[in-house]
Amino acid sequence: xxxxxxxxGSSSGIGKETVKLFQTKNWKVAxxxxxxxxxxxxxKIVDVECVRLDVxxxxxxxxxxxxxxxxxxxxxxxxxxxxxxxVGAFEGATQEQIEKQFQTxxxxxxxVCREILPYFxxxxxxxxxxxxxxxxxxxxxxxxxxxxxxxxxxxFSESLQYELRQFNIKVKIIEPGPIKTDFYxxxxxxxxxxxxxxYDHYIDxxxxxxxxxxxxxxxxxxxxxxxxxxxxxxxxKMRYTANSxxxxxxxxxxxxxxxFWVVRQATKG
Numbered sequence: 001x002x003x004x005x006x007x008x009g010s011s012s013g014i015g016k017e018t019v020k021l022f023q024t025k026n027w028k029v030a031x032x033x034x035x036x037x038x039x040x041x042x043x044k045i046v047d048v049e050c051v052r053l054d055v056x057x058x059x060x061x062x063x064x065x066x067x068x069x070x071x072x073x074x075x076x077x078x079x080x081x082x083x084x085x086x087v088g089a090f091e092g093a094t095q096e097q098i099e100k101q102f103q104t105x106x107x108x109x110x111x112v113c114r115e116i117l118p119y120f121x122x123x124x125x126x127x128x129x130x131x132x133x134x135x136x137x138x139x140x141x142x143x144x145x146x147x148x149x150x151x152x153x154x155x156f157s158e159s160l161q162y163e164l165r166q167f168n169i170k171v172k173i174i175e176p177g178p179i180k181t182d183f184y185x186x187x188x189x190x191x192x193x194x195x196x197x198x199y200d201h202y203i204d205x206x207x208x209x210x211x212x213x214x215x216x217x218x219x220x221x222x223x224x225x226x227x228x229x230x231x232x233x234x235x236x237k238m239r240y241t242a243n244s245x246x247x248x249x250x251x252x253x254x255x256x257x258x259x260f261w262v263v264r265q266a267t268k269g
Contacts, residue, residue, distance in 0.1 A: 004072040005231065006030040006064070008055055008112060009082030011039055014131065014179065017220035018079060018227050023048055025228065030068040030075075033082075055082045055108025061115045069119075077127040077231045078116050080109040087207075088191030089199035090144045097191060098145060105149035110156065121167045127231050128164075129172045130157045131223070134244035136175060138251045138259075141206050141267055145191075161238055172230040172237075177244030178217035209267045218243055 005022050009015040010031035019031040023045055031042050032053035039050045049071050053064035068075055084104040086097050113128055120126030135143060136150035154173060161171035226242040241248060251259055 002026070002028050002072070003076045004028040004030070004068065004074050005077045005079065006032060006051075006068050006075055006116075007079040007081055008032050008053055008108075010042065010050075011035070014176070014220040014223045014227075015079075015081040016042070017224040018081065019048060020045070021221070021224040021228055025232075028072045030064065030072070032064050055080075055111055056103045058111050058115070061111055065115055065119070074123075075116065075119060075126070077129065078112060079129040079131065079227055079231075080112050081131045082108060083131070085143075085188045086145045086191060087142050087188055087210075089142065089196070089203065090191070092191035092193040092196050092199065093145060094191075094193070097189060100189075101145045102149055102152075105146075106152045106156070109153060113160070117164075117169070120164075120169045125168045127170045127172060128157075128160075129174060129227055129230055131174045131176070131227070132157070134175050134177045134241070134248055136173075137248055138263075140210065140263060142203065142210065158238065165236070170236060173239050174223065174227055174230060174242060175239060175244050175248065176223045176226075176242040177247065178213035179223055179243065180214055180217045180219045206267045 005027050007015055007018050007029065010019050011033040015031075015033075019029050019042060022029050027047070029048045030051050031039065031048050032051045033039060034052065034054045036050035036052050042048050043050050049068070051064045051067050052060055054060045065075070082104065084101060086093065086101040109130060116126070116128070130153055132153045133150040135147050136154040139147045157171050157173045164171060223242045226240050230237075230240045250262070254262070
C-alpha cells in the first residue's frame with residue numbers, strides 16, 4: 001500500500017529536496033507551502049500534490065490535512081520543516097519580529113502537531129518529524145531568538161514523545177548543521193533598531209564569518225536523506241544529526257568556558 005507524507009515549507013531548500021526524495025521512493029507527497037501556485041516545478045511531478053498551508057493559520061492546517069486525506073486517503077508521516085530565521089542583536093529586535101520568529105518556528109510547528117494527532121491516534125500509528133537544528137543544542141552569537149525557538153522545539157519534542165508512544169506515534173528530531181539553502185538570504189531577517197549602533201562593530205566582525213558556514217555547506221539533499229531514514233528506519237530513535245555530529249560531540253565533551261572560547265574564535269567574536 002502506498003505511503004503518504006505531508007511536508008511543510010516545501011517551496012525551497014530542505015523541504016523541496018525532501019519532497020523530491022520521498023517521491024522517488026514511491027511515496028505520495030503533500031508538498032505544503034503558503035503559495036502553492038508558485039511551485040510550478042513540483043506541480044509537474046507525479047504523486048506530488050501542492051497544498052496551501054500556513055503554519056500560523058490553524059484553518060489552513062486543518063484544510064491541508066483534509067485535502068491530503070481526500071487526495072491520497074491516508075497520512076503516514078508529517079515533516080515540520082517550515083521555518084524563519086531572525087538574526088542580529090537581540091536589543092535591536094522589534095516586538096513584531098520576535099513574535100514572528102516564535103509564531104513560525106514554535107507555535108506553527110505545535111499547531112501542525114496538534115491538528116494531526118487525532119488522526120494519528122485513531123489509526124494507531126504515525127511519525128512526526130520536527131526539523132530543529134544543531135542550534136537547538138548549541139548557540140552562536142547574533143542568533144539568540146532563533147536559538148530560543150529551536151531549543152523550544154527540542155524540549156517540546158522530547159517531552160511529547162513520552163505521551164505519544166502509547167499510541168504508536170513516533171517523534172523524530174532532525175538537527176542539521178550548516179546547509180546551503182535560502183535560509184541565509186530569502187528566509188533570513190535582520191534585527192534593526194533606529195538609532196541603535198552599539199552593536200555595529202561586533203555585527204560587522206561576526207556576520208561575515210557566520211555567513212561563510214552556509215556558503216561552503218552541503219545542500220538540502222543531505223538533510224532530506226536523514227529525514228527519509230528517520231521516517232523509515234522503524235526505530236524509536238529520536239535525534240538525527242545532519243552535518244552536525246562533530247560540533248554536537250564537542251559540546252558534550254567540552255566545559256562551557258572552553259566551548260564558548262572555541263565559538264568566539266570561530267566567529268571572531
